[in-house]
Amino acid sequence: MYRSSLRYYRIKKISFLILLLFNILFYRWLMTDNIKASSINFVTEAFAEEYNNIDGVFITALNYTMPAVDVSYKTQGFYNRDLTIASMFNLNQNDPLKILKYQIPIISQIDIDTNKKSSTTQITSNQKDTANKNTDNKVTDTASKNNANTPDKPTANGTTPDKPLILLYHTHTMESYVATEKYKYIAKYGYDRTNDLNYNVVRVGDSLANYLLNDYGIAVLHDRAIHDYNYDQSYYNSSLSVKKYLDEYPSIKVTIDLHRDGYGSVMQPGVDSIPVLSNLSNQAYRKKYIMDINGQTVAKILFIIGSRRTAEMKEDWKKNYEFAKQISDKLNELYPGISLGIEVHQYAEYNQHFSEKGILIELGSNYNTLEEALNTTPFLAKAIYEVLKDDGLDK
DSSP states (O other): OHHHHHHHHHHHHHHHHHHHHHHHHHHHHHHGGGOEETTEEOOOHHHHHHTTSHHHHHHHHHHHHOHHHHHHHHHHTOOSOOOSHHHHHOOOTTOHHHHHHHHSGGGGGOOOOGGGGGTTOOOOOOSOOGGGOOTTOOOOOHHHHTTOOOOSSOOBTTBOOSSOSEEEEOTTTTBBOBOOSSSOOOOOSSTTBOSOTTSBHHHHHHHHHHHHHHHHOOOEEEOOOOOOSSGGGHHHHHHHHHHHHHHHOTTOOEEEEEEEEOOSOSSOTTOOOOOOGGGOSOHHHHHHTEEEETTEEEEOEEEEEEOOOOTTOOOOHHHHHHHHHHHHHHHHHHSTTOEEEEEEETTOOTTGGGOTTEEEEEEEETTSBHHHHHHHHHHHHHHHHHHHHHTTOOO
C-alpha cells in the first residue's frame, strides 16, 4: 500500500512538472496567435518585458500554474515585483471583495471605481502661447485632473495641432513615482501606479510637451489615454492609438513612448504614506537613476529599443536605434551622465515598427520622485530639439 501511494505521488509530481514546462514554453505562443494589429501578428509587449530578467520568467511561470497569482497579476498590475506573499496577493482581511477576487476569477473583472469610464482624457501641445506656459509644471487642464469626459480628439486649451511633429504617448500610463508632500497620492491598480494623471508619467509628458512647445516651437501631440487598465494588453492598446494618430496626422515623424523604469515596489496600493527616501530598501537602484545638475536632483534616462521584426514589418529597427543614440549622445554631451544609454531587446518591437524615429524612454524609476522626473524634462526637451535641428526637422 505504501509503495503504491509513493508511486502515485511520484507520477503526480512528474505530471505537474511536465505541465509547468509546457505552460512556460508554449502558453504565450499559443495564446497570441489570435491577437493582431495592423495586419501583423501582435504579441503583447507586456509579457516580452517580463523576460528581461530571470525574476520575470519565474513570475510568468507562477502566473501560468497558479490561477490566484494570474488573477492578481492581471488585475493589479504586478509586474517585475518581489515574490513575497504580501506583494503577490496584497490581501487585506478588511476587504472581503479582494479575497473573493482570488477565489472567483470573474469577480476580478469587476471595477467599482467610477473614474475608470473616463480613463482616456487626452491633451496635446499646439500654438506657442506664453500665457499658458507652465513654469511650475502643473497640469492646467482641469478636466484631466478629474479624468472627465473623453474628447473625440486630444485637445489642449481648446486647440488641436494641425501638423504635429512628435507623438508623445504612454503605454504604461499609470506608472508613477515616490509620493512626496508636494505630490502625494495613494497607489491603485498595483504597486507604484495610479490613474490620476497629475501624479503619473502623463504629468511628466505634459511638462516635456510644454518645454518642446514653448522653448523650441516643436508641435507635440500628447496622447494622455490610459492604456494599461488591462496590463497584459497595454501594448496592443497603445498600438491602436499610435496607428490612429499616424494615419490622421502624416506630419508626425517622431513617436515617443514615455515610461518610468521599475524594480521591486515602493508605493503599496491603498496605503496612504510618504516614504522616506533614505529608507528605501534598494538605495543602489535609487542612486542609479539620480544625479545633480545645477544644484537640483534630476532623474536619469534610459532608452529602450526593440529589435524584433516580422516579415510584414518593413521598418528597420536600426534606424530607431540610431535616433535613440543621437538623443542619448546629445544628452550626455550637454549633461554628462544623465543618459544611461540604450538597451536593445530582441523579443519585442514596442510599437517602434510604425516609425523610423519611434523610441521608448524610461525617465527615472519608481525610486525617483515626481519632482526629480519633472526636473529632467527641460534637459530632455533641449536634447530632442538639438537632434531634430541637426536632422532638419525642427521646423
